Amino acid sequence: MSKDIIYPDWKAIRRDLLEHIQSGRWKPGDKIPREVELADHYGCTRSTVGRALRDLAVAGFLDRKRKGGTTVAPNPTRKAPLDVPILREAIRAAGHVPGYRLLHAGLYSAPPDVAKALGQSGTPELLHVQALYLADALPHQIEDRWLVPAMVRGLGPDHWQEQPVDEWLLSNAPLTKARIEIEAIGLPADLAPHMGQMPGSPSLLVTRISWKQARPIGLLRLYHATGHRLKTGI
Amino acid sequence: MSKDIIYPDWKAIRRDLLEHIQSGRWKPGDKIPREVELADHYGCTRSTVGRALRDLAVAGFLDRKRKGGTTVAPNPTRKAPLDVPILREAIRAAGHVPGYRLLHAGLYSAPPDVAKALGQSGTPELLHVQALYLADALPHQIEDRWLVPAMVRGLGPDHWQEQPVDEWLLSNAPLTKARIEIEAIGLPADLAPHMGQMPGSPSLLVTRISWKQARPIGLLRLYHATGHRLKTGI
DNA sequence: TAGTGGTCTAGACCACAAA
DNA sequence: TTGTGGTCTAGACCACTAG
Numbered sequence: 001m002s003k004d005i006i007y008p009d010w011k012a013i014r015r016d017l018l019e020h021i022q023s024g025r026w027k028p029g030d031k032i033p034r035e036v037e038l039a040d041h042y043g044c045t046r047s048t049v050g051r052a053l054r055d056l057a058v059a060g061f062l063d064r065k066r067k068g069g070t071t072v073a074p075n076p077t078r079k080a081p082l083d084v085p086i087l088r089e090a091i092r093a094a095g096h097v098p099g100y101r102l103l104h105a106g107l108y109s110a111p112p113d114v115a116k117a118l119g120q121s122g123t124p125e126l127l128h129v130q131a132l133y134l135a136d137a138l139p140h141q142i143e144d145r146w147l148v149p150a151m152v153r154g155l156g157p158d159h160w161q162e163q164p165v166d167e168w169l170l171s172n173a174p175l176t177k178a179r180i181e182i183e184a185i186g187l188p189a190d191l192a193p194h195m196g197q198m199p200g201s202p203s204l205l206v207t208r209i210s211w212k213q214a215r216p217i218g219l220l221r222l223y224h225a226t227g228h229r230l231k232t233g234i
Numbered sequence: 235m236s237k238d239i240i241y242p243d244w245k246a247i248r249r250d251l252l253e254h255i256q257s258g259r260w261k262p263g264d265k266i267p268r269e270v271e272l273a274d275h276y277g278c279t280r281s282t283v284g285r286a287l288r289d290l291a292v293a294g295f296l297d298r299k300r301k302g303g304t305t306v307a308p309n310p311t312r313k314a315p316l317d318v319p320i321l322r323e324a325i326r327a328a329g330h331v332p333g334y335r336l337l338h339a340g341l342y343s344a345p346p347d348v349a350k351a352l353g354q355s356g357t358p359e360l361l362h363v364q365a366l367y368l369a370d371a372l373p374h375q376i377e378d379r380w381l382v383p384a385m386v387r388g389l390g391p392d393h394w395q396e397q398p399v400d401e402w403l404l405s406n407a408p409l410t411k412a413r414i415e416i417e418a419i420g421l422p423a424d425l426a427p428h429m430g431q432m433p434g435s436p437s438l439l440v441t442r443i444s445w446k447q448a449r450p451i452g453l454l455r456l457y458h459a460t461g462h463r464l465k466t467g468i
Numbered sequence: 469t470a471g472t473g474g475t476c477t478a479g480a481c482c483a484c485a486a487a
Numbered sequence: 488t489t490g491t492g493g494t495c496t497a498g499a500c501c502a503c504t505a506g
Contacts, residue, residue, distance in 0.1 A: 046497095067470080067504045084468065203418050280492095300485060
């Protein structure tokens with residue numbers, strides 16, 4: 001542990017403990033001192049070191065078990081937080097002028113794969129919305145949504161002409177759970193022209209299925225322009 | 235708030251508060267009761283409701299300001315945690331038998347883009363390692379790494395013949411910071427044969443630049459087999 | 469069974485920002 | 488200025504689990 005100062009401050013304690021881990025003085029698998037010992041060392045109560053330790057545990061740096069004590073996580077599986085933003089806001093935040101163009105909307109029989117993903121039997125009538133998002137007037141993303149009508153009551157044509165469905169959903173049908181998949185595909189022939197690209201050009205496809213409690217709301221496929229990157233970090 | 239039971243339990247309080255938000259009874263922007271009021275309502279101390287509120291705030295559901303009070307977050311930008319796993323472990327966890335084949339290793343002059351990304355001037359000599367990861371004997375991922383020699387002292391040929399560099403790095407040169415980018419590309423002609431695919435087939439490319447404190451460790455490019463998906467959720 | 473972390477209390481003082 | 492959240496204390500009891 002650090003030799004000198006007394007910190008009555010859980011963030012400082014957290015920093016000090018993390019430094020022990022990242023510098024390698026405490027190695028993966030090592031058992032670290034008990035809460036009481038650390039509290040004594042830092043000159044504070046158990047609650048305060050506990051706060052620091054808990055924080056490091058949820059961040060994945062430590063494993064804690066009652067009676068077993070606290071150990072340095074053997075496999076620092078770091079989690080990189082991936083944003084799930086509002087589409088127009090994300091474009092604006094990147095310093096571009098956002099644009100929105102509705103391509104298609106209406107009630108249609110869902111393809112079997114969509115129906116299955118949403119836990120619907122047969123080929124139910126779902127709300128289908130396709131729209132193009134622009135950044136500085138250039139094609140940026142294509143949104144392809146299938147929504148369960150019962151879950152989006154109140155969503156009408158006026159909600160998708162000028163304003164993305166996205167933004168209506170946020171305040172009117174907030175999701176509680178979602179499954180997200182990211183893959184690389186060749187741009188489908190029917191979408192490529194809207195993107196101003198050749199069919200088959202590599203495109204990032206993000207598929208998101210969302211639920212409210214246990215009830216499926218809808219499926220979103222988001223096709224990104226070739227070259228577009230998702231960025232994150234830890 | 236819920237009418238009935240008294241919970242002296244911060245997780246139950248968290249659930250109850252979250253239910254208020256997700257059901258829409260508390261809408262984005264709404265001010266919610268003060269800690270003292272909630273403590274009174276739930277029949278516990280301020281610390282306990284504080285714990286629940288803090289948890290919801292870090293999860294992004296609430297905004298808290300001194301004197302300003304606590305409000306429901308206007309823009310629930312949810313974060314989907316993306317794993318940064320050990321490659322062989324990820325394959326094993328997916329229920330496949332992992333394999334590893336070294337393609338190439340040695341000291342080479344780094345291409346300008348790599349040198350620049352790592353903050354190195356000119357065309358420094360960097361350690362270059364390429365390897366193929368297999369899942370059930372089928373090509374799964376290609377790892378393309380450039381490492382700063384000074385940061386990986388002790389990493390020698392014996393460390394990459396049979397065992398992925400990946401696993402050596404984890405315990406010997408842990409990263410403290412990383413920048414991650416995900417994009418869709420056409421598989422380069424030199425890598426496609428190793429993947430058993432045609433050049434240009436859509437491939438998910440994950441690029442990761444990692445640092446230890448402020449010093450760059452290396453750059454990793456991870457090419458995924460066509461059809462391979464990254465999965466996450468919230 | 470005994471030792472460890474997990475939680476809670478009933479106070480207190482402080483830091484920040486809104487009025 | 489004053490109200491709100493942020494933090495800390497000095498205890499206490501409980502829940503889990505390793506030995």
